[in-house]
Amino acid sequence: MGSKITAASEGHAHDLDLKTFEELYRRMFPTLKRYAIYLVGDVEDAQLLLNDVFIAIWKKRLLIIDEKPYLFRAVKNASLNYHKRIKSPFLDLDDELVPELADQNPDPAQYYQEKDRNKMLYQLIGQMPERRRLIFYMYRIDGLSYKEIGALLDISVRTVEDHLSKGFQFLKERIMKNEAEFR
Incomplete structure (x- = not known):
């Protein structure tokens, strides 16, 4: 299930026009941004990385047939290059990405x-x-269905279910083990 792209040539009927490009950008940017933040660990770097991906598509006038798989792979590849440049491991989500609950909890201790x-x-x-962490985030944060995740990662729906089941089991075991910390 490979991604299909075509490099458009000048004046060719399949050229990527500005309207199509803007629509693609507007539609895919929010989801890709969350994915890039997950991979890079920094909001600003994630936005820069995404801008580079979209600039490359525009410069090459790429008309993408299977958009989601292609774009997710492009962002993942760009993030791998990012990590090679800074020579650090994948970063955990930082405090900026943890949901802020101040308005719901007026008590500072809580x-x-x-x-x-x-x-x-x-x-x-x-x-x-x-792989399990990626599938978990795609399901819980991006709200993608099992079928969408399977299509994006080129795996079966059953494999997605298996990863999510094992991921939830892993969390349940760790939380029960450290129950006092989660009260």
């Missing part, structure tokens, strides 16, 4: 307790194998 719990939860998710 707010920080919730923040610590969320941070511990993200750290536990970060301990999952890379």
Whole structure:
């Protein structure tokens, strides 16, 4: 299930026009941004990385047939290059990405307790194998269906189910083991 792209030549009927490009950008940017933040660990770097991906598509006038798989792979490849440049391992989600609950919890102690719990939860998710962690985030954060995840990663729906089941089991075991910290 490979991604299909065509490099458009000048005046060719399949050229990527500005309207098509803008629509693609507007439609895919929010999801790709969350994915890039997950991979890079920094909001600003993720945006720069995404801009580079879209600039490359525009410069080459690429008309992408299977958009989601192609774009997710392009962002993943760009993030791998990013990590090679800075020579650091994949970063865990930082405090900026932990949901802020200040408005819901006027008690500062409760707010920080919730923040610590969320941070511990993200750290536990970060301990999952890379593929399982990616599938977990795509399902829980991006809200993608099993079928969409399977299509994007070129795996079966059953494999997606298996990864999610094992991911939830992993979290349940770790949370039960450290129950006092999650109260």
